[in-house]
Amino acid sequence: MRVLHQRQNGGSHLVELLDDAGEPIEVISGFLRFLAARDCSPNTLVSYAYDLRHLWRFFGERGLTWDQFAPPHAIPLLEYLRSVPSRRPRHRMVLTVATVTPDGPATKLAATTVNRILAAVSSFYEYVILAGLLDRANPIEKRPDPALQRVSERHQPFMGRASRQRPVRRAVRVKTVQ
Template sequence: MRVAKCVPERVGEPALAVVDDVGSPVPEVSAFLRSLAVREYSPNTVRAYAYDLLKLLMFLDGRGCPLADFSPVLATDFLAWLRQQSSAGRAQRSQLGLVTAQGRRLSARTCNRTLAAVSSFYEFLISCGGYIGVSNPILREADHVSAQVLGRHRAPLVTSADQRPIRRTLRVRTVDTLPRPVPDETFTALLGQLTKLRDRALVELMREGGFRPGEVLGLHLDDVSYGRKRVTIRHRGDHPAGARQKSRRDRVVDLLEDRALPVLNRYLLLERPPDVESSVVFLVGGRGQRRGEALSYDGLVRMFQRAAVRAELRESWLTPHSLRHTHATRMFELGMGELTLMRRLGHASPDSTRVYTRVTDHQVRDEYRAALEIGVELGDRR
């Protein structure tokens, strides 16, 4: 079994399918992936679901068990099986996990994501009437804590008949980690290894504007206003290299620090291929066959990784997305309110923004030191 590329029969259908050992698409999975694609889920999301469901099919095939017979008991065995699988993901996208002789095992977050995908898959099959009398094998329970949270994030595939907050009873406990901002000296070292104006403009934009990688890659020439010092992030689904904005809402982001826009302007004037019709800002340069094509996400990641290696920066958390974390953390520490930061970052849920509004270790240290100094001034001898 594998995930295979295919030619969509109609516009809006997925360009991949999960096929069995003889190369035939698995019909239930194809129907589910089609439902995601026609609802305009991003190609990356559809692809992630495909690989998650491939894991389920491989597990069931090894047990000689059809999809309809997958049960809560087998779901527990499936989780144990997942915990023994090695990760085939790229280093920059993987989470820290246990390394064995077979390689790095799937992280707890990856296992939980796979279980969530399987749960959504069975919800789809049941709601379509194809699995009458079958209950979701991934058991769930009411989440009374989330029910009290205003503006809570809702799962993408819950049915209209069940909007109550729920959570899976089968999941792996995860470590609650804070996003790691890139220190100034690390960013300076990274920037020093970038010789192309295009690459410098990319990293400066992500750091100064808090943009997602897909958002900067998706910028068009008319999205940038130099006079007003702002960039408009628009929801588009037509990027030639597949880059995509996560948010479905357009937003305006001001850039008032005079770092990113001057570099971007120099790139457009001096380095961007002038003889192309594309309105996409960031293009492949040089003299190769791909000259003038839109820069892809993988191209951005490779550029970032090469610069990090040259600067001898080998931390696993140092990724293009970490520049967004850096901006968000810095803005909150400088006093930006939670709702304002949520709007600037383009978050759909306050829960996403609250990751950056937690008290950091150095804030605890600074306030602890300040408290000691006040105690000394007051003559506290305890």
């Protein structure tokens, strides 16, 4: 399974997820065309394709199809994503879990990467519901974090409130001597 990214003659980008036979996965191609029509950047399209590749690999391991995926599969998906090795070199400033794969040592996907993949999966299912391809609720629904509403000062800028201050403007009067 691989991601195909080609620049077209008109300057547009074609991004597709190809299955093991080299054929585009049509439902993902439709989703990526939808994102392109919404004027998403080519980098966003490629990122979504790679994120959905993780989902399709999970489906392959579990013997599922995209229309069979349901809320009970969300926790096994999360467990799968947390076990996927990432062989790309990273310079992380946090502790990571290292593992050994047949290709050599690797780290696990970062929590931020897993969250981004889950957001991509949720957006994909929003698309298939909107397109009329699925007639049930989103299996991974995005919900607002209630903690953000209760704790307004959760993330403060480096300078605290100093960066939110308005500049002081002083009026200067010049007296003329006659």
